Amino acid sequence: MTQPAVSIVLVSYNMRRELPRTLLSLCPPYQTDIARADIEIILMDNGSDQPPTLVDVAHLDADIRIVQQAQPSVSPVSAINHGLSLARAPLIGVWIDGARLASPGLIAACRSAATLHPRPVVATLNYQLGPTLQFDSVRHSYDRHAEDQLLDTINWPQAGYRLFDVATSELRGGPEGPMLESNALFLPRPLWDELGGYDPAFVEPGGGVVNPDTYLRACTLPDVQQIRIVGEGTFHQIHGGVSTSTPESAMAILQTGSRLYRQRRGRPLATMRDPGWLYDAQSRSVIQPPIGARA
Amino acid sequence: MNQRLPCDSDTLRAWMVAYIGGVLSLPEQVPTDQTFDAYGFDSVEAVVMAGVMEEEFGVQVDPVQLFENPSIDEFVAAFASDGGGNMAGAEQRD
Numbered sequence: 001m002t003q004p005a006v007s008i009v010l011v012s013y014n015m016r017r018e019l020p021r022t023l024l025s026l027c028p029p030y031q032t033d034i035a036r037a038d039i040e041i042i043l044m045d046n047g048s049d050q051p052p053t054l055v056d057v058a059h060l061d062a063d064i065r066i067v068q069q070a071q072p073s074v075s076p077v078s079a080i081n082h083g084l085s086l087a088r089a090p091l092i093g094v095w096i097d098g099a100r101l102a103s104p105g106l107i108a109a110c111r112s113a114a115t116l117h118p119r120p121v122v123a124t125l126n127y128q129l130g131p132t133l134q135f136d137s138v139r140h141s142y143d144r145h146a147e148d149q150l151l152d153t154i155n156w157p158q159a160g161y162r163l164f165d166v167a168t169s170e171l172r173g174g175p176e177g178p179m180l181e182s183n184a185l186f187l188p189r190p191l192w193d194e195l196g197g198y199d200p201a202f203v204e205p206g207g208g209v210v211n212p213d214t215y216l217r218a219c220t221l222p223d224v225q226q227i228r229i230v231g232e233g234t235f236h237q238i239h240g241g242v243s244t245s246t247p248e249s250a251m252a253i254l255q256t257g258s259r260l261y262r263q264r265r266g267r268p269l270a271t272m273r274d275p276g277w278l279y280d281a282q283s284r285s286v287i288q289p290p291i292g293a294r295a
Numbered sequence: 296m297n298q299r300l301p302c303d304s305d306t307l308r309a310w311m312v313a314y315i316g317g318v319l320s321l322p323e324q325v326p327t328d329q330t331f332d333a334y335g336f337d338s339v340e341a342v343v344m345a346g347v348m349e350e351e352f353g354v355q356v357d358p359v360q361l362f363e364n365p366s367i368d369e370f371v372a373a374f375a376s377d378g379g380g381n382m383a384g385a386e387q388r389d
Contacts, residue, residue, distance in 0.1 A: 025326065054337070066360050114364075163336045171333075172337055172338075173337070177337075178335075178337060178339070178340065180339055196318070239333065251342050251358050254339065254343060254346070255342050255343075255345050255346040255349070255356075255358055256346065257346065258343040258345070258346025258347055259346040259347070259350050261346075262346065262347050262350045266316070268317075268318070268344075268347045268368075269343050269346070269347075270318055270340075270343070271318075271337075271339060271340055271343075273319070273320070
């Protein structure tokens with residue numbers, strides 16, 4: 001069995017509508033500039049009522065391993081860490097929300113960006129399908145049906161990059177702006193080991209702010225270089241998740257998470273204000289010099 | 296959130312200035328009369344601050360009040376124990 005170049009650890013829970021699209025978006029030929037043998041997908045099912053099966057993914061030409069988490073939890077942390085332990089590639093991306101679609105060049109861009117530094121922390125940017133962030137758009141008739149229609153209007157998946165035309169960035173300040181988390185964070189295996197994976201202390205639903213915590217911890221490992229991918233992204237499909245349902249629930253999750261974070265870490269949760277390097281997926285180059293090199 | 300925070304205006308103002316200044320790494324004092332947006336303190340950070348406030352002061356803090364009172368001075372006036380603004384405030388947690 002040959003070793004893949006990139007492993008994706010993807011967590012899902014009761015995403016029968018969203019997951020097929022997500023998996024399609026992670027596999028060639030939708031994913032471009034990367035060969036089938038280069039990608040391994042480890043799908044961690046975290047206790048779904050109707051868990052996905054190999055039959056469900058048989059039409060996809062990809063190395064997909066489906067793992068049922070032995071003791072599923074409301075937090076995805078154990079499932080993620082189990083998935084990390086199974087990953088075989090030297091570069092591993094954790095896809096904490098199985099309801100997020102990828103743009104077509106995302107994996108190749110992450111793979112390429114990771115070669116630019118010996119200790120890269122490759123962060124992808126988060127978008128949400130729909131005219132506004134989903135906690136708001138759901139108040140204006142945006143629902144699963146509307147989203148299905150939206151994807152039809154852009155001829156997805158044939159026109160993968162048109163996701164950008166129908167989505168809203170989670171970064172108000174753009175790619176250089178303050179960033180709280182990345183749905184798909186790619187680190188070399190040694191960095192995941194150094195980080196100790198996701199912190200099991202985050203036992204609350206959805207893991208609370210475990211994803212921001214992981215991103216922040218990764219960015220503050222010694223001698224690492226954060227590299228944000230520009231021109232690719234992950235796109236959230238609406239599914240009733242804990243942080244995208246209503247403004248109140250979105251704020252409550254973040255506020256409670258902030259409080260618990262302070263208890264656990266002894267310092268306030270913070271957005272990452274240093275954007276690191278911005279890697280343009282189209283030109284395959286860094287479009288912004290390292291912070292330390294700026295005048 | 297229908298009671299004030301258990302601290303006076305000077306204490307609350309100083310806490311917010313220190314917190315926001317620390318988050319933003321501002322070289323100068325945080326302008327207390329300007330809106331949070333004006334110096335780049337975004338809504339996500341405001342909600343996070345609400346959680347930290349809860350830890351710091353032991354009260355419930357409704358993050359919506361940071362959007363309805365979107366400057367340090369406005370929030371302090373509304374929620375400090377000796378503030379002069381319209382009644383808002385915070386609720387003691389059990």
